[in-house]
Amino acid sequence: MSKAESDNHRQRLQALNADVQSRSLRGAWQRERGNPKQEEIRPALWRWSEMAPLLLEAGELAPLDDVMRMRTLHMTNSPDTIPLGAARTFAAMLQHVNGGEVTDSHRHTATSVYLAIQGSGIYTTAEGEQQFMEPGDLLTQPSWTWHGTTNTGSAPAIWFTAMDSSLMQYLDNWENERYPNSFSEPITKPDGFHLSRLGALRAPGALAGPGPFPVKYRWADTYRTLQELAAAEVRDPFDGIVLEYRNPQDGGPTTATMSCRMQLLRPGEATQAHRHTGNTVYHVVRGQGMTKIGRSRALETDLAWSERDCFNVPTWHWHSLVNTAAEDVILFSVSDRPLFDALRLYREES
Numbered sequence: 001m002s003k004a005e006s007d008n009h010r011q012r013l014q015a016l017n018a019d020v021q022s023r024s025l026r027g028a029w030q031r032e033r034g035n036p037k038q039e040e041i042r043p044a045l046w047r048w049s050e051m052a053p054l055l056l057e058a059g060e061l062a063p064l065d066d067v068m069r070m071r072t073l074h075m076t077n078s079p080d081t082i083p084l085g086a087a088r089t090f091a092a093m094l095q096h097v098n099g100g101e102v103t104d105s106h107r108h109t110a111t112s113v114y115l116a117i118q119g120s121g122i123y124t125t126a127e128g129e130q131q132f133m134e135p136g137d138l139l140t141q142p143s144w145t146w147h148g149t150t151n152t153g154s155a156p157a158i159w160f161t162a163m164d165s166s167l168m169q170y171l172d173n174w175e176n177e178r179y180p181n182s183f184s185e186p187i188t189k190p191d192g193f194h195l196s197r198l199g200a201l202r203a204p205g206a207l208a209g210p211g212p213f214p215v216k217y218r219w220a221d222t223y224r225t226l227q228e229l230a231a232a233e234v235r236d237p238f239d240g241i242v243l244e245y246r247n248p249q250d251g252g253p254t255t256a257t258m259s260c261r262m263q264l265l266r267p268g269e270a271t272q273a274h275r276h277t278g279n280t281v282y283h284v285v286r287g288q289g290m291t292k293i294g295r296s297r298a299l300e301t302d303l304a305w306s307e308r309d310c311f312n313v314p315t316w317h318w319h320s321l322v323n324t325a326a327e328d329v330i331l332f333s334v335s336d337r338p339l340f341d342a343l344r345l346y347r348e349e350s
Contacts, residue, residue: 017030040314041077041312041314043312043314045310046309047305048306048308048309048310051073051094052308055096058073059098059156064097064101070095072096074092075310086281089166089170090281091164091166092160092162092310092334094117094161095160097119097151097156101151102150102151102183103149104178104184105125105182105184106176107177108165108174108176108177110143110165111141111163111256111257112140113140113255114159117308119133120134121154122149122151124147124149125148125150126194127185128186128188129190129192129214131216134218136219136222136223139216141214142213143212148179160310164258164336194213194214194215194216195217195248198248198249199248212256215248222262238271238274240269242263242264245260253337257336257339259338260333262331265328267323267328268323269322270321270322270323271321273297273320273350274318274349275350276316277345278335278336278337279312279336281310281334282311282331283310283333284306284308285332286329286330287307287325287329289304289324289325290302291311292319297318299318
């Protein structure tokens with residue numbers, strides 16, 4: 001092609017591209033060669049010793065009102081660029097309510113899970129059920145279910161929250177609604193109401209509506225089961241003693257978009273390294289240890305964590321867990337594996 005022909009070709013292509021763009025279109029030839037650059041979710045560690053003081057100070061300075069209806073501290077990624085969440089499909093955060101405070105009852109298309117960390121005399125009213133929140137309890141608030149929280153104690157309450165709000169926003173499906181006619185939903189059901197009616201023994205039509213329903217998994221039950229599995233040496237080589245919180249209604253994952261687990265590592269225990277699709281955020285319930293993680297088998301990054309810290313394992317990263325203390329380590333985790341399972345995209349390598 002001569003220089004004149006080349007110049008003519010370039011001018012025609014530029015004119016074509018401008019014409020395409022003016023009509024809100026894009027041609028495949030207009031994209032850059034290779035895969036488009038996307039900011040990467042990186043392994044990160046969020047320390048309780050740094051988060052808790054900030055959240056408690058916010059409790060003094062940032063009141064709950066019509067503008068800020070929930071006092072939360074979100075865990076973000078890649079602080080040197082545009083902040084991302086701890087995972088692409090769900091947000092991970094700490095939530096705080098002062099003694100005597102009440103959050104208004106509301107519902108939204110996003111699904112939430114709460115793991116209670118500290119506080120007493122606090123409860124969430126979920127679809128009329130008074131769900132008391134003791135440290136270690138896990139509460140689920142499925143999409144479009146009413147919920148609001150009350151702290152009747154004198155001390156601040158803090159819990160870990162995972163919420164698939166980023167997925168709802170990506171799907172253009174974010175909606176939020178306040179409870180009609182009153183600030184708080186009336187309490188009409190006792191603690192444990194929904195879970196007890198979804199057990200192995202259930203009356204037909206015990207719950208109105210198709211669900212899913214908000215349920216609470218008690219820490220006492222979770223810890224007892226972990227101890228029983230440990231005594232029976234029911235151990236996974238990659239996760240130690242591990243429990244999955246299953247939806248009691250259908251036996252599926254904790255929620256349609258998030259799977260929750262609790263796992264135990266014996267003193268000095270180190271798991272084998274593996275990688276899998278799906279993103280996971282951990283909260284350290286007890287103990288201290290280390291996560292060895294990396295894009296390659298070299299596991300080039302060490303995240304040393306202690307009690308109440310949080311860390312993440314992004315999709316397809318090699319990782320292993322090590323208990324560096326003389327006591328059991330207990331880890332809670334949330335992942336978006338249900339999405340990968342539903343799309344038949346989940347895979348694992350060890």
